[in-house]
Amino acid sequence: MTEANLPLFYQRLVPLDRKEHTRLKVRPPDNFQFTADATLIPLVTGEFAPAAREFPIGFIREPATNEFVPVALTGLPQSKNLFVTADGRWDARYMPAYVRRYPFVFVETAAENFTVCIDPSAKSFDEKEGIPLFGADGEPSKILNDTIKGLHDYQQLIRGTKSFMKRLTEADILMEANVKADLPDGRSFAWRGFWIVDEKRFLELPEAAVKDWFAKGEIGLVYAHLVSIGNLSELLRRHAGTTAVAPVSM
Numbered sequence: 001m002t003e004a005n006l007p008l009f010y011q012r013l014v015p016l017d018r019k020e021h022t023r024l025k026v027r028p029p030d031n032f033q034f035t036a037d038a039t040l041i042p043l044v045t046g047e048f049a050p051a052a053r054e055f056p057i058g059f060i061r062e063p064a065t066n067e068f069v070p071v072a073l074t075g076l077p078q079s080k081n082l083f084v085t086a087d088g089r090w091d092a093r094y095m096p097a098y099v100r101r102y103p104f105v106f107v108e109t110a111a112e113n114f115t116v117c118i119d120p121s122a123k124s125f126d127e128k129e130g131i132p133l134f135g136a137d138g139e140p141s142k143i144l145n146d147t148i149k150g151l152h153d154y155q156q157l158i159r160g161t162k163s164f165m166k167r168l169t170e171a172d173i174l175m176e177a178n179v180k181a182d183l184p185d186g187r188s189f190a191w192r193g194f195w196i197v198d199e200k201r202f203l204e205l206p207e208a209a210v211k212d213w214f215a216k217g218e219i220g221l222v223y224a225h226l227v228s229i230g231n232l233s234e235l236l237r238r239h240a241g242t243t244a245v246a247p248v249s250m
Contacts, residue, residue, distance in 0.1 A: 008042070009034050009102050009119075016104075016116045018138050025130030026143065031088035031123065035099055039075030040194075042098045044157035045164050048221050050094045052228035054083075056235065058194035059165070059174060068165045068174065068195065070225075072096055073235060077191060082238040097154055106151045114155065116148055164218055171209070173201040181236050189236065196229060197222055 006013060035041070040060060043051055048070070051057060055072035062069055074081045083092045090099075103122030106114040118125070133144045140148070168174055175198040179191040202222060205213075213219050 007105060008038060008098070010105065011121045012119055013105070013107065013117045014120055015107075016118050016133070018134050018140075021118075022134050022138065023127045024133050025126050025128070026133060027124045027126065027130040029102070029124045032084050032090045032095075032099065033088035034102065034122075035074075035081050035084050035090075036088075038081050039073065039077065039079060040071040041074055041081075041096045043070045043072050043096055044154065044161045045070070045218075045221050046157045046160070047094075047097055048224040048228075051096060052224040052231075054092045054094045054231065055228065056231045057225045057228040058177065058196055059168075060194050067162070068169055070161065070165065071194070073194065073232070076189070076235060076239050077193065079239065082235060097157075101151060101154060104147050104151060106155050114151075116151065164221060167213070167218065168197070168222075171202075171205060173198050173205070175201075179232060181232070197225055199226060 040058075043057060048057060051072050055074060057070055058073050059068045059070055061067065074083050076082075083090065085091050103119040103124060105117050105119075107117045109115045124130070131143045132141050135141050174195045176192065177194050177196045179189075181189045181191075210219070213222070
């Protein structure tokens with residue numbers, strides 16, 4: 001995998017190997033400075049509800065596939081992640097699963113065949129301090145087994161998320177956002193580049209389609225997304241460093 005194709009946050013990726021990494025230990029991350037430049041963080045549908053209480057949820061096109069993916073908007077364009085402090089503390093009640101899985105990740109090495117990989121440059125890895133990834137017998141430790149299960153569960157959620165995004169796309173109810181706001185210092189702000197559900201078109205869907213969405217539990221996902229858009233004002237407040245900003249218009 002080339003540097004250009006590395007997932008967000010990962011500087012390097014190597015397969016986890018019980019021989020090569022037999023002495024490797026991991027510490028629970030206590031510094032999230034690695035997210036400082038991320039103004040968009042991928043989400044899966046299973047976390048829409050808690051994420052919607054903190055972040056605006058939007059959709060962006062992946063350049064490689066032209067498919068839509070859901071993201072938490074964590075900063076303004078060309079700015080910084082407004083939910084991580086200068087000393088690396090995560091400043092929100094919810095942390096996206098994409099952040100929590102770092103520095104581990106599943107990499108698809110063949111069709112439906114995934115390999116556990118790590119970013120060896122991550123500061124949470126060490127050979128002296130932390131919890132061993134492998135026991136004295138060379139078998140995965142409990143923390144590694146739990147991590148692998150978490151990666152597997154996350155991969156399952158990715159499949160469900162792709163299915164939901166396909167449904168949104170085929171229903172033709174997404175529109176490109178055009179956000180405008182005035183900051184307290186007199187500056188005006190316009191934000192494009194992400195997509196949202198057009199609520200008017202959503203409400204005009206045929207009754208049969210709505211019932212199907214309801215049966216699949218996807219109506220709640222749409223409304224979690226729509227409600228989350230109100231958090232754009234919180235982004236602007238954090239950016240401006242003030243307690244209030246003018247209302248956001250779309």
